[in-house]
Amino acid sequence: MAKVLIVDDSRTSRRMLRNILSEHGHEVVGEAENGQVGYEKFIELEPDIVTLDITMPVLDGLGALDKIMNLDEEAIVIMVSAAGQKEKMVEAIKLGATEFIQKPFQPEQILNIIDSFD
Numbered sequence: 001m002a003k004v005l006i007v008d009d010s011r012t013s014r015r016m017l018r019n020i021l022s023e024h025g026h027e028v029v030g031e032a033e034n035g036q037v038g039y040e041k042f043i044e045l046e047p048d049i050v051t052l053d054i055t056m057p058v059l060d061g062l063g064a065l066d067k068i069m070n071l072d073e074e075a076i077v078i079m080v081s082a083a084g085q086k087e088k089m090v091e092a093i094k095l096g097a098t099e100f101i102q103k104p105f106q107p108e109q110i111l112n113i114i115d116s117f118d
Contacts, residue, residue: 004026004029004114005050006051036058052065055082065077078113079100101113
């Protein structure tokens with residue numbers, strides 16, 4: 001099962017993801033409320049997979065994605081963000097995002113993607 005780092009400024013979104021992943025055997029090794037803390041936890045915790053929101057304070061998801069990919073070009077980063085951000089989705093793919101999921105999402109969407117890398 002995968003070790004996952006959840007980075008999202010929404011406590012509710014983090015809790016939903018944590019519950020979905022934990023209930024299906026994945027280990028949530030950490031959570032972060034902004035991209036800068038997420039990047040620091042990525043270095044510290046060395047997760048298998050990162051779920052990363054785009055719109056966050058301090059350092060947004062694209063900035064965090066850029067830093068993570070510069071540190072580890074093999075990192076598996078799944079962008080999870082609100083609908084209507086096609087331009088940012090394209091930018092995330094260019095920066096190296098592995099997958100992109102729109103909120104609101106179904107548990108199966110997250111699990112299918114996470115399981116495909118496990």
